[in-house]
Amino acid sequence: MELVTIVDEDNNKYAFKRYKGYPFTIDVVGNVRDQLDKIAHREIKQDDVLVAVFPKSGTHWLYNTVMMLRSGSLTYHGTPTMMEFQDFNLIEEMPSPRTFGSHLRFRFLPEQMKLGKGKVITITRHPKDLVVSMYHMIQKLKTFVGYEGTFEGLIKYFLSEDYFIGSWFSTIKDLEEWKSPNCLCLSYSDFRKNTFENVVKMAKFLEVDRDEDFLRSVTQNIQFEKLKESHIETTPSNDRWKEICDEGRLPIYRKGQPGEWKNMFTVAQSEHFDQVYAKKVVELGLKINFGYE
Template structure:
């Protein structure tokens, strides 16, 4: 039987990171159940042709895109709250969701349901520049209890750049996605870049509609934009999530800190020149074979 390894890192400054390692994949402490069952259940999940799987590396615009997709799928502009995640929801809850289902995940591509890999359902992915992801991820984890990390931003960057990090490191997750045409050629995929979606929202939403093959016109897309602005989404989230029992033990008032700034380039307020140079060096080493033009400001 494959072994679940509990990893507990303590550095010389007292910073900590804890996670579970299984089949080469790393999982934060707050996933549901044990990771062996999680991996097995995800693999065998029975998918449907009209399923939409939203795949993101954490802090890449997941909740924003979840609400956008939900509006397109349902045809109304109601705030949809927090997504149902493969790794955080019980599998029978996902099994019993009515069609069309919108499911989210931070799991690595190799852990997707077998049906998804074989072209049943569609997958939407958002890629965000890794420096802004790092800052947003650090702020998120630092404001919660029992999520596997405590420490300074500098220590977080050292953990973040390791090969093993929650849900895999950013570089490895992106390479799996970029190689998806070779590894899982049947999978129906669509890629959005967070910064492009922020700056060119309407044309990108039209691309999303075309991929989903849902009849939504330009006026509908404009209404989606009006109803998914950052301030609007943050207000809805904070109002509807207060005193949420699900997260009462890890965050104040049950409100997950998922809306912080949503800006492009906030990393400049956090990174020192030395940290940025280290980050750039690691980026070039790990993605040397890939032609990417990410936006950082």
């Protein structure tokens, strides 16, 4: 494993771990190799559900929907335990049915899940909105391990293969190659527009028997502003986040509105992004429709 720090000509600073040519956020436990090995060879239960989402694509939104459907409870369920960031005992000690998360590329997920054991659920979001959402989150933090710099610099870094969280383009390529019936892929913009229909789809995929009244109640309780309010009310301030952000809790929710990139990108930035995006789509042979504009 290599710890990489890059400072570009505009003084934007990127820091990440590199293992076998792949970038990983420095929050991944240990030397990356050992954590990836544990993840790859972990024992998966048939009723395990993994919420595998690229950062800022709707991780908490999706996780809380899954938890409400599985538990039959409309209460806010907080933040998922992420495989790469936390001690494995936290997941091993979870009572079944277990629901946990990951921001890793699909190629690094548990081998048993690749063979169809358990269920994987993910969601894809407009890539320009991802950059905007990440930048605003960084701005709310006193320090952010991984990136320090301008919005322009973050766009450039996002479009590279060394994005500190891992390449979005390569992550989407992995998703397209998964091709397993145990994986459900949702669209962020469609979930916003047709929430109830997506909740019904998720319930069917998760094989949970809930009546229409409950599914409509879930739909109401996962509206963005409701989740944002619940996060503030139920997530206590803690010492770890007090050192990083003023409120003492991770600033997960902002607006969540598709198309926010139009208020942030300049014409030149948007045109450059489009050019690189189009080139990457051809190079990687991407086929998923992201509702890209």
